[in-house]
Structures are given as C-alpha cells and as structure tokens.
Amino acid sequence: MRPVSSRRRFLKQSGLALTVLAFPVPFTKSSIITTMNTTQSFDVIIIGGSYSGLAAAMALGRALKQVLVIDSGQPCNAPTPYSHNFLTQDGNTPKGIAAIGKQQVALYPNVEFFNGIATKGTKTKRGFEIETATGEKFVASKIIFATGIKDIMPPIEGFEDCWGISVLHCPYCHGYEVRNTTTGILGNGDYAYELAKMIANWTSNLTIYSNGKATLTTEQLAKLQKHTIKVVEKEITKLDHNAGQLKTIVFKDETTVPITVLYSPRPFVQHCTIPESLGCEMTEDGYIKVNGVQETSVEGVYACGDNTTRMRTVANAVAMGTTAGMTASKKLISEQF
Numbered sequence: 261m262r263p264v265s266s267r268r269r270f271l272k273q274s275g276l277a278l279t280v281l282a283f284p285v286p287f288t289k290s291s292i293i294t295t296m297n298t299t300q301s302f303d304v305i306i307i308g309g310s311y312s313g314l315a316a317a318m319a320l321g322r323a324l325k326q327v328l329v330i331d332s333g334q335p336c337n338a339p340t341p342y343s344h345n346f347l348t349q350d351g352n353t354p355k356g357i358a359a360i361g362k363q364q365v366a367l368y369p370n371v372e373f374f375n376g377i378a379t380k381g382t383k384t385k386r387g388f389e390i391e392t393a394t395g396e397k398f399v400a401s402k403i404i405f406a407t408g409i410k411d412i413m414p415p416i417e418g419f420e421d422c423w424g425i426s427v428l429h430c431p432y433c434h435g436y437e438v439r440n441t442t443t444g445i446l447g448n449g450d451y452a453y454e455l456a457k458m459i460a461n462w463t464s465n466l467t468i469y470s471n472g473k474a475t476l477t478t479e480q481l482a483k484l485q486k487h488t489i490k491v492v493e494k495e496i497t498k499l500d501h502n503a504g505q506l507k508t509i510v511f512k513d514e515t516t517v518p519i520t521v522l523y524s525p526r527p528f529v530q531h532c533t534i535p536e537s538l539g540c541e542m543t544e545d546g547y548i549k550v551n552g553v554q555e556t557s558v559e560g561v562y563a564c565g566d567n568t569t570r571m572r573t574v575a576n577a578v579a580m581g582t583t584a585g586m587t588a589s590k591k592l593i594s595e596q597f
C-alpha cells in the first residue's frame with residue numbers, strides 16, 4: 261500500500277525539524293579571526309572569483325560557511341564581446357554575467373572578497389595557508405581552485421588582437437553568429453581534421469590553413485576534398501584586421517586571402533600553479549585531476565571550471581563550481597557535527 265501523505269500528518273511528523281529550521285543556525289565556525297594581525301581564518305578559501313569560483317562561493321555561502329574569494333580579475337574570456345550558450349545569459353557580455361554573479365554572492369555576509377593574486381599555498385596542521393602577492397596570509401581548512409587556464413598565443417602578428425572576436429576557440433560559443441561565412445581553421449594533422457569535420461556543420465566555406473606542410477593523411481585529404489574543404493599550406497605572417505575583425509590572412513610570399521573567421525583552439529598552461537605545488541595530481545593533458553564531485557587527489561583541496569576540463573563553457577564552469585562548493589561544505593558539515 262502506498263503511504264498516505266497529508267498536510268496535517270506532514271506538519272505533525274516534521275514539527276521538530278521545522279522548529280529547528282525556524283531558528284537561524286549560528287555559524288559553526290567563529291567569524292573571521294585575526295591572529296598576528298595578518299592571518300585571517302576561513303572555512304574555505306576559493307582562489308579564482310570568476311564563474312566557477314562565484315558558483316562555489318554561492319553554494320558555500322548558502323551553507324553558512326565562512327568563505328574568502330581571492331581573485332586577480334583576469335578571466336580567459338575577457339576579450340570576447342559577447343558570451344553565448346549559457347541559459348538565461350545568452351548574448352550578455354562576459355563582464356555582465358560575472359557582475360550579476362558577484363552581486364548575488366555578495367549578498368551573503370559570510371562571503372568575503374579579496375582582489376589580488378594568490379602566490380603560495382602551504383599545507384598546515386589544520387588545513388592550508390594561502391599567501392598573496394602583496395603579503396597577506398589567509399588560512400582555511402579547505403581550498404577550492406577555480407583558477408582557469410591561460411591560452412598561449414602563436415607568434416603571428418594580429419592573432420592576439422583578434423582572439424575572442426574573430427579568432428575563435430569553440431563553435432558552440434560563437435559558431436552560430438558566424439555561420440556560413442568565409443571560415444578558416446588554423447591547425448594541422450588529426451587535430452585540424454577533426455575540427456574541420458565539426459566546423460563543416462556551421463559553414464560550407466571552409467579552409468584549413470596548416471601554416472606549413474600539411475600533416476594530414478591521404479584518407480583525410482580525400483575526405484576533406486569530398487566535402488570541398490580546401491587545405492592551404494603557405495606560411496602565415498600576419499592577420500590583417502579592423503579592431504579585431506579579421507579582413508585578410510597575409511602569407512610569407514606576400515599573397516593574401518580574405519577571411520571572416522578563424523578557429524584556432526590554443527595550447528594552454530594552468531593560470532595558477534599552487535595546486536601542483538600542493539601535490540595535486542594532473543592529467544596527461546595538463547588539467548587538475550578531479551573526481552565526479554570535484555575533489556582533487558589532495559585531501560581538502562577541490563578544483564572546478566576550466567582548470568579541470570576541456571569542456572570549456574560558462575555553464576560547465578558554473579555547474580562544477582556549484583558541485584565543488586557543495587562537496588566542500590558537506591565535508592565541513594560532517595567534520596563539524
């Protein structure tokens with residue numbers, strides 16, 4: 261027989277729980293304490309206060325934990341004028357999305373912000389100590405790294421000026437806006453081939469610029485030809501542009517070709533090296549290794565967002581940040597019970 265549920269029975273059964281919930285729970289950890297005038301103590305320090313870090317801060321703020329967010333204000337998508345593919349914020353500016361996030365997180369009085377760069381992390385008896393470039397020291401029992409990655413630009417004149425505007429890393433973020441335009445892929449070998457297969461979904465006017473001898477196989481070349489995807493091997497010296505909007509590719513032999521958009525996912529380095537220095541295991545691809553709930557290989561250290569995954573989107577960064585915040589807070593709650 262299915263259990264019968266009624267409002268009265270629910271109220272009777274849950275009376276005790278509701279009484280508990282009716283009274284605000286005091287913070288389990290004493291509010292910020294200052295020792296030796298310089299070291300402030302928190303439950304959790306989040307390093308990186310962009311989308312992923314803010315999402316983690318919201319989860320922890322709502323779990324009544326004392327949180328410090330340290331952020332150096334250099335999110336990877338800063339050059340891009342508009343961000344896409346994040347539900348409710350499609351087409352908003354990267355700054356605009358972050359500003360809404362920060363405004364909402366700042367409403368939780370137990371979340372504090374520090375503008376600066378975390379430069380050093382040390383394991384202590386009770387957790388971790390984080391030092392900043394300006395000499396501040398903060399301690400916490402848990403650390404979340406939401407520090408993102410840094411894209412490495414190639415030595416091609418004009419490339420960096422167009423990065424995020426008309427030189428793109430991802431069709432899901434920007435492909436719709438530039439669909440059916442004169443499109444190039446700057447890359448070579450298997451990587452360029454796989455990307456070409458993908459980008460062909462958004463445009464039929466596609467060329468691979470291998471910037472030197474192409475390393476594509478005979479089968480790959482035949483398949484590309486079948487889909488009228490051209491391959492140009494000439495070396496590139498410059499991208500001509502107008503305020504980041506591509507106009508032409510200039511080759512070493514001084515010939516040019518008109519171009520509207522170029523896809524060029526970049527190699528990267530971790531934005532922050534503290535996780536590695538604390539002993540966090542890294543993946544072969546250079547990401548911080550995490551499990552399904554954003555725990556790293558070091559007890560008490562969590563990571564979320566771009567620094568952990570190639571699935572690089574604002575939505576993903578937010579989802580992972582929320583998970584990291586919930587995981588860290590659950591751990592604290594059970595330790596403090």
Ligand SMILES: Cc1cc2nc3c(=O)[nH]c(=O)nc-3n(C[C@H](O)[C@H](O)[C@H](O)COP(=O)(O)OP(=O)(O)OC[C@H]3O[C@@H](n4cnc5c(N)ncnc54)[C@H](O)[C@@H]3O)c2cc1C
Pocket residue numbers: 307308309310311312313330331332333334335336337338339340342343344345346376377378379406407408409411423424425429433434531532564565566567571572573574575577
């Ligand atoms: C050019 C470009 C355009 C993009 N466009 C889109 C798009 O349209 N839609 C989409 O969904 N995604 C887009 N993305 C991907 C998206 O921007 C990322 O997935 C997202 O920013 C990841 O969020 P994050 O919080 O992990 O890292 P980030 O946003 O990169 O933020 C990391 C933060 O950590 C801080 N930090 C790092 N190290 C330290 C330290 N030692 N101390 C203090 N602070 C530190 C940085 O200053 C930064 O504020 C784009 C990416 C790029 C590069």
